[in-house]
Amino acid sequence: MPVIPRYTVAEESFDSISAYWLDRQHHLKWGCLFVLPGWLKAWWQAFGSDQTPYLCSIRCHDELIGIAPLMVQGATARLMGDTEVCDYLDVVVVPGREKTFFSALFDHLRQQGIRQMDLEAVRADSTLYRHLAPAAKGQHYTAACQAVDATMELELPASWDAYLLQLNGKQRHEVRRKFRRLEEAGQVRFRSIDDVTDVSREMDTFLALFKGNRADKAHFMTEQMASFFHSLAVELAAARILKLFFLTLDDAVTAAVMCFDYDSTFYLYNNGYDQKYHYLSVGLLSKLFTVKDSIQQGKKKYDFLKGTEVYKHRLGGKRIPLYRCRVNLD
Numbered sequence: 001m002p003v004i005p006r007y008t009v010a011e012e013s014f015d016s017i018s019a020y021w022l023d024r025q026h027h028l029k030w031g032c033l034f035v036l037p038g039w040l041k042a043w044w045q046a047f048g049s050d051q052t053p054y055l056c057s058i059r060c061h062d063e064l065i066g067i068a069p070l071m072v073q074g075a076t077a078r079l080m081g082d083t084e085v086c087d088y089l090d091v092v093v094v095p096g097r098e099k100t101f102f103s104a105l106f107d108h109l110r111q112q113g114i115r116q117m118d119l120e121a122v123r124a125d126s127t128l129y130r131h132l133a134p135a136a137k138g139q140h141y142t143a144a145c146q147a148v149d150a151t152m153e154l155e156l157p158a159s160w161d162a163y164l165l166q167l168n169g170k171q172r173h174e175v176r177r178k179f180r181r182l183e184e185a186g187q188v189r190f191r192s193i194d195d196v197t198d199v200s201r202e203m204d205t206f207l208a209l210f211k212g213n214r215a216d217k218a219h220f221m222t223e224q225m226a227s228f229f230h231s232l233a234v235e236l237a238a239a240r241i242l243k244l245f246f247l248t249l250d251d252a253v254t255a256a257v258m259c260f261d262y263d264s265t266f267y268l269y270n271n272g273y274d275q276k277y278h279y280l281s282v283g284l285l286s287k288l289f290t291v292k293d294s295i296q297q298g299k300k301k302y303d304f305l306k307g308t309e310v311y312k313h314r315l316g317g318k319r320i321p322l323y324r325c326r327v328n329l330d
Contacts, residue, residue: 038235102135152317210272
């Protein structure tokens with residue numbers, strides 16, 4: 001006789017999912033930076049007051065096969081986070097167990113009175129996008145995914161010179177000219193910080209440069225948002241994922257970049273620069289320094305993250321679509 005799967009669904013805490021992340025025996029695929037436990041915890045503490053958290057774990061025959069980091073509002077379940085500060089999201093599942101995971105999740109949420117899953121934004125290569133619709137169809141639920149935005153990603157070569165050769169002739173000339181002009185302006189230093197204590201101390205410098213960069217950035221960086229950035233930096237520095245970079249000219253800090261180094265990918269999260277040095281293109285060059293650093297570390301990809309700004313195209317980024325997926329559980 002066929003074995004009937006036994007599903008167990010439990011509500012987890014930030015501490016328990018942190019333990020799962022650290023314990024590799026569970027074989028969970030933590031492929032998405034923005035659903036790591038430290039990220040979820042920092043986001044929830046800053047922005048989660050009007051939602052109900054539901055960190056939902058699913059086991060099959062006592063084996064942990066996946067985690068859905070959800071939040072619930074009325075009869076709708078969403079992925080924990082928001083598109084302002086979480087560029088894309090996903091679920092965490094043991095590879096090969098996706099069908100079982102989603103089947104159990106759909107049935108459980110429906111039993112809890114959830115009638116819709118509204119999931120934004122997810123990459124085309126994410127676990128959620130690849131497996132959600134087939135699982136929903138298999139249980140006669142309706143699912144639809146609509147393109148809503150894009151992230152820009154760069155495949156990294158083995159060397160900086162090889163990267164420059166990937167650019168078109170005009171861009172390659174411009175990059176070299178800008179670096180040369182910066183070096184002629186004074187003593188250049190590009191330093192990185194990843195120690196928790198140093199990161200906590202230097203975040204004020206980063207935030208000052210970020211807010212002083214443009215009026216829209218100053219408006220975005222409210223006290224609540226600044227608190228989130230600071231908490232996030234500390235959480236991910238403790239996990240050895242965050243890197244803060246500072247570009248100095250002589251004794252002046254001209255630009256700062258906040259990046260994440262996770263698995264084989266380098267992520268450009270945010271940056272700011274001193275407007276007095278705009279003529280030296282310090283904003284763009286500070287980003288290029290992080291591209292160079294990621295190549296030197298042997299990373300495979302550089303993710304410019306959400307948004308299709310022109311400079312990302314010019315620096316070699318390729319468009320990766322992001323989707324909003326909805327599942328009707330009626």
